[in-house]
Amino acid sequence: MTILRASTTMLVALAMCVAAAGAAGAQTLSIADTSVSVTQARDQWTITLGYKITASSATTATLAATLTGPSSVSVGDMGVNMPPYTITRDIAAGTNWYYRDFFINLPRTATVGTYSVNYTVKWGTSSSVSANAAKSFQIISSLDTRCPILMYHKIGNALYSQYWNTTDMLRRQMAILKAYGYTSISCRELMSARAGLTQLPAKPVMITFDGGYENFYTDALPIISGFGFKPVMFLLTGVMGQDNSWDGDNNPVIMFMTWQEVVACYGSYNNQKIDLQSHSVTHPDFTTASTSTRNYELTHSRELIRSYFPDDPVDFFCYPYGSYNNTVQDACRSNYYCAAFAAGGGIETNCWYKWALKRIPIYWDVITDWDSSKQSSFFLNKIGEGFTVPSITVNSVQFLDAATGNPLPNNELKWGQTVKVRVVATNASATDVGVSLTLDNDSNTGNGVMYDSHACNPAEDVMASSWSGQRTFEWLWTPPVDAPTSQYVVGLYFNDKYYTIRWSSALYTAFTVKSDTAGLATAKTLGDGTYATFRQAAVTAAWPDCFYIELDSRATGLRVERPGHGIPAGSRVDVAGQLVTKASGERCLLAGYAAPNGYAAVSPVALNNRAVGGSALGLQSGVAGACGVNNIGLLVRVWGRVKSLDTINRVMVIDDGSGVDLKCAWSNGVVIDPEWTHVTLTGISSCERIGGQLSRLVLIVSAQGGK
CATH class of the missing domain: 2.70.50.60 (abc- transporter (atp binding component) like domain)
Known part of the structure; x- marks a missing residue:
């Protein structure tokens, strides 16, 4: 210099x-x-x-x-x-x-x-x-400094007047600001950038609140801070801890923060201090107040704030009622304020005139989803964010059996059956669109839905980048066993790429969900391709790709295949899917749905080698040389002398003197000592097809032995 x-x-x-x-x-x-x-x-x-x-x-x-x-x-x-x-x-x-x-x-x-x-x-x-x-x-001239300055008053669970926003509205607005790259700034940061002393972030925003109502502390600040923003609070210092019965907008009557709550706001939420500034002491109209009243309100409000926060300059003011004239503006300067804020005016595009900085009122009519009839109330328009509205036409919606690719027979979906929802749509403008889907048995999404692609973890939405022309979108869904059996409705939603704004949506009549609840005792009598549901079945053994269930009476058991199921042995399970016969000859359920539902302890059935497998039951074939009832799928205990043991292929053959050699196999987690000469094994009675016949096979889950 x-x-x-x-x-x-x-x-x-x-x-x-x-x-x-x-x-x-x-x-x-x-x-x-x-x-x-x-x-x-x-x-x-x-x-x-x-x-x-x-x-x-x-x-x-x-x-x-x-x-x-x-x-x-x-x-x-x-x-x-x-x-x-x-x-x-x-x-x-x-x-x-x-x-x-x-x-x-x-x-x-x-x-x-x-x-x-x-x-x-x-x-x-x-x-x-x-x-x-x-x-x-x-x-010289101040620098052009563009910054949308949002103005809020009250936050709660309902809209009582134009000055209210619901917590859901505020959360949606903050999510949009975050997704679109905005960074909150303080009053001093705005003035410093205007002076050319510092550089603002690419997209600055000021989030201002007037008054200091208690719902700022209880409802607003946790939401705002949760998105990493720091708000500006213009405090009415003379009414802290009192109600707003004097306020023209006092239905309902609510409380202002106490000073203790202001202190808690100031230093809480990840050390994101709020920016505390003055809104006067008692909220008079400064244009009609006397000179002495104006000076008192301007100086004493600052003094009260600084008595709690002595390091804060408190050098910015917000006009009560948004009311000001030249005399009021001059009073702010003569009482050592650096700038003042109005109560409207729109987007502050340059901040040239600092004694009436424009703000954007965020009233109860502001919307975050696109509505062409309410464009002036659209939040992106309010903050001056550019956007392109997609022009989407849905050409067709189909409901297909995911296993066959064919339309659902009779447009019916069974518990455990997976449906593929296929949507063909056209966009006339090249835009990034996130497409999401809901399924429910009514059209009221406000009371929850059975399926929401956006709520899944991870999300199952479909992102269409630079979408122009016709595209196909697909989702898979398997109804759980508690899905209501009724007519379903599919909701189709076209969103911005951040899933913070909904451009358009439509509801379509979908399929009817049907239940096929069956007793496990009848599972082996139902034909291949039949969908069946079993509730609270006891899980006796589990491997990464399958598990076995059986009745508490130990009368019958069944293999259930569902890779990555996460169902542990010793639990109970609700399971639904399609019955099939495997190439090995064993009947099983291809589960589309499985969820734990309690705990169970089932003891194994003791069998000699000849009794393992048993004779035919329904569509479950018996093993060669069968003796006794069918027990394929049951947890059993067998014993005998080790005739052969292959540790590489993890297979052993045992002889218990019943005249039948029994093949037993094990997998990771089962400890077998190759020196054992006699064993007692607990496992699942299964089978394998050898030379056109079913042979006995035990899948070992635990073993004991001796020499």
Whole structure:
């Protein structure tokens, strides 16, 4: 920065020496020279002024200054910290330089141009010396600073007047701001960027609240802070802890925050302090209030806030009722405020006029989903965010059996059966669209739905990037065993790519869900392709791709295949799916749905080798040389002498003297000692097809042995 100094000869000619009587005798002090640290500056800059002072003896002096600009506008002394702002220095005898900061806070009538600095030094009780018009510099235009400034009042669970937003509305609005890349800023950050001192984020936003209602603390702040934003709170300092019965919008009557709650707001939520500023003490109309009332409201509101937060300047004001005129604006400046906020006006596109910064009222009619008949109330329009509305036509919606790809027979879907919903749609404009789907047995999505692609973890939405023309979208859904058996409705939703805005939606009549609840005892008598549901079946064994269930009576058991099922042995399960016969000859359920539902402890059935497998039951074939009832699928216990043991293929053959050698296989987690000569094994009675016949097979789950 350039330091400008006038010639000593000129300043000496201007200097006025003043003698003051004091305890130490006559005191002489003069300004020998001056300096200013800049050749140009902007509003809200802090510049440095220099005073070269000659003193006959040591003293203490106040360094004062004013600026005089175009049309003789005077800019008084103001500190960026807090009024009253006086700069005192200990002055040594002799000639020395002394410096002070000067914060430029332009009044309403100030313009850009040349400003001269008027230097004054005061000491003692009445002595002073001045050096007028000694230095000058240019004040240049503030930078264009675009920032949507949102205005809120009350947040709750209902809309009582235009000043209310529901918590869901606020959450949707904050989600949009976050998704579209906005960063919240404080009042000081806005002014510093306007002055060119700092750079704002790419998309700044100010989230302001008027009043200090308690629902800001209980409802609004947790939501706002949860999205990483820091709001601005304009406090009505004289009503903290009181109700709003005096307020014109007092149905219902609600409380203002207590000061303890304000303190909690200030330092909570990941150290994201709120920006506390003034909204006056008692909310009078400043345009009709007396001068003394205005000054009291402006100064005392700041003092109250600073009594709790002494490090906060509190140098921004929000007009009560949004009401102001020239006198009110001038009062803000004369009471050391740096800017003031109106209660409307739209988007602040440049922040040129700081004594009535525009705000965007976020009232109860603001919408976050697109409605062409309410474009002026659309949130993206409110904040000035550009967007393209997709033009989508749904060509067809089909409901297919996922296993066959054919339409559902009779348009009916069974528990455990998987449906493929296929949607063909056309977009006439190239846009990014997130497509989501819901399924439910009524058209009221507000009471919950059976399936929501966006609520799945991970989400099962379909993202169509730069979608233009015709596309096909597909979803899979398997109704759980508690799905209502009735007519279903499919909801189709076209959203922005962040899933924060819904461009359009439609409901379509879908399929009818039917139940096929069957007793496990009849499972082996039902034909292949039959859908069946079994509730609270006991799980006796489990592997990563399948598990076995059986009746508590141990009369019958069944293999259930569902890769990645996560169902543990010892639990109960609700399961639904399609019955089939595997190539091995074993009947099983291909489960489309499985969910744990309690706990069970089933003891194994003790069988000799010959009894394992058993004879035919329904469509479950018996094993070769069958003896006794069918027990394929049951948890059994067998024992015998080890005839052979293959640790590589994890297979052993045992002989219990019944005349039948029994093949047993194990998998990871089962410990088999190759030195064992006799074993007792617990496992599942299964089968395998060898040479066209079913042979006995036990799937080991635990083993004991000896030598």
